[in-house]
Structures are given as C-alpha cells and as structure tokens.
Amino acid sequence: MKLLQTTLLICALILSSCKTEKQEIKTEIAPKKDSIKPAPKPKKQIVEKVIKPWDSLNHNNATAFLKEFGKQNKETKVLIKTKFGNIKLRLFNETPLHRASFIFLTKIGYFNTTVFHRIARDMAIQGGESDGQESTNIRNKYQNYRVPSEILKHKKHRYGALALARELDYNPNKKSNPFNFYIISNKTGAPHLDGDYTVFGEVISGYSTIRKISKVKTGRSDWPIVDIPMKIEVIK
Template structure:
C-alpha cells in the first residue's frame, strides 16, 4: 500500500512541475509584449507636441511630411497669397504647422506701420493664448540666405531684439514688407522665409487703416490663413 502512495505522490509532483514549466513561456511572452508596446508609445509620444526642447527636430520632420509651400491670408480687405521658401525649411514648416492647427485664425494684424510693414500673428483671443501656452515659448534658429532679402512683399519672422544675440525667430508672429523700396536695413537681422505673389493692392488698403500711437489698428484687422498647395 505504501508503494502505491509513493508512486501517486511522484506522479502528482511530476504533474505540477510540467504545469509550472508550461506556464513560464506564456508569462515571458506577455512581459515581452508589454515592453514592446511601452517602447512604441514612448516613441510616438516624443512627437506628440512641439515644444522648446524639440523645436528643430520636430519641425524638420514635420516639414518632410508636410511639403506645402503656398498659403492664402484672407482679410476684410481682400486676399494675400504667399509662397513660402523651401530653402528656409524650419520656418516654412513652422508656418504650415501653425496654419494647419488654425492658430492664425484667431489672430490679427496688430501693427500697421504705413510705408513699412504689416505685422500679425497675435491677439488677446482665448484660443490664441491657449495655443501659445500649449506649445510653449519655443524659438527658431535664423535661416538667413543671401538671396532672401527684405524686398517689397517679403514675409519675415518677428523676433525680440533685446537679449537675443543669436537672432532667434518668434514662431508665432510675422510681418510683410509693405514699403515698395523694401526694408533692407533688416537683412541679416530677421529671417525672410516667403514672399507675396498676389494681393499687393490689399496690402496698400490695409496700410491706410486708422491706428493708435502704438500702430495698433483702432479696428482689428482679422485674418484667416489656409493652405493653397
């Protein structure tokens, strides 16, 4: 009888050992699967949002995936069509990015300096402020090009002059040269990244609006910006 008990116990132990061995590969497989999933999520998350830490990398990659270079600025005075330069890739990509998230659609031309520039890209609208907070106060390295001058109709990036020795561009604000002879004293100071291809008469109309002492129009000059191609 004792022999039967011993045999039974040996069979039982053998059964548990085999079950335990059978479970281990399954558990290991699940862990590996989770690790791969987490790794993929981390990679994706790195490109979720543009910020001051990944500015150049994000916009360089974004530019490769979004190659449009023509936009239209719609105002109550008419439309201005603009071609963005491919040889200023980071600034071009940034303008396309902001256009696609509808950032500009709640902004205004907040500075009208007659016979000089029309400057826009900011406002006190909640959506505008929310977007600026979301992406942070990131800046862009200048992309100066000898053949990109502040001619009549040039599109350029605004920037802070004080405490900005590297001449880093503001991502949100831009200006268009309205002076027919250009604004060449700004060459090498601000990145020119596009030019007006139609709508020069609209620029002249805008330049005549009534402004305050700070050159901010008395009545808001609103804009809507959209991709053409």
C-alpha cells in the same frame, strides 16, 4: 453436460472480448467528424502607432520636430483671407524650419485666432497677435517655442517679402518668433532689416490688399483702431 456449459461460457467470453476490442479500435481511428476541430488560427496582433504631432512640439525639441514635420508636410503656398481681400504667399524651401513652422501653425488654426496687430506705416504690416485668450493658450501649449535663424544673404526685405519678428534682447542667435510675422508693404523695401530677420517667403498676389491694410487708422503701438482678423489656409 457440465463440460458443454463450460465450453459455451468460454466462447461467450472470447466473443465479448473481441467485440469490445474492435469497438475501441474503431473509436481511436475513426472519431466523429464534429469531434475534432482544427485549432483556431491565432489572431493577428494589431498594433496601432498613434502619433500626435500637434501635441509633441515644445521649446526643447523645436528643431527636430520642424525637420520631421517639414518632411511630411511639403506645401509651400498659403492664402491669407481678410475683409480687405486675399494675400497669396509662397514659402521658401531654402528656409525649411521657418516654412515648416508657418505651415504647422496654419494647419492647427493658430493664425485664425489672431489679427494684423501692427501697421508700421511705410514699412510693413504685422500679424499674429490678439487680445483674445485663445491665441495665448496655443502659444503656451507649445511653450512659445522659437525657430533657429535661417537668414540668407540673397533673401532681402523687398516689397512683398514675408519674414518673422524676433526678440531683440537676449537673443544673440537671432531666433525667430514663429507666432509673429510681417509682410513688407513699402515698394522700396526695408533694406535696414536685412541680416537681422529671416525672410522665408514672398507675396505672389494680393498687393492691393496689402496697400489697403497699410492705410488703416491706427492707435497706440500702431495697432489698428478696428481689428483686422485673418484666416490662413494651406493651398498647396
């Protein structure tokens, strides 16, 4: 009897051991479906390159900035709107820095804060100044940068020529003042200015507007008695 009990106990231990081993093996090779999840794919790193071209122009990097801006902004036509009518201009690709600068200032709305401030009778109408603080703030923001001379012999101060003014003193390289432009209003042109100022565009249409502006009454420093504000936009 004692031998039979011992034999039954050994069998029970063997069966118990086999059952446990079988369960462990099953757990290892056949886990529940929801117990294993694929590793999450790493999220793509999004790198946004923020470019602030309007804020990066300054006195020191003007040439490099305008070259790059000109590559990205190839428009050559602008429209000046005044209470006397419109003036359409074409800018020359042969003067790339001046073209780029004028397009830049037009796109940031600088000229919209200014007026035609000087009527040089029998010669030119000049714009880009203002009594307001807004235009001064914009010039200061970009450190009153200057544009290197791009004077070309075949670009003359003919009737309808567009050019930039410049400082006469301490300016041996004849750099242009980008904030101050003029349009020749004399039908015979202004040949005495050739070689001293960069001509970078011409009038396509709006000569009647130019004539009307050239006849307004002026006061001190040829400033019109009644302001002539302008709006300039890029059209192509």
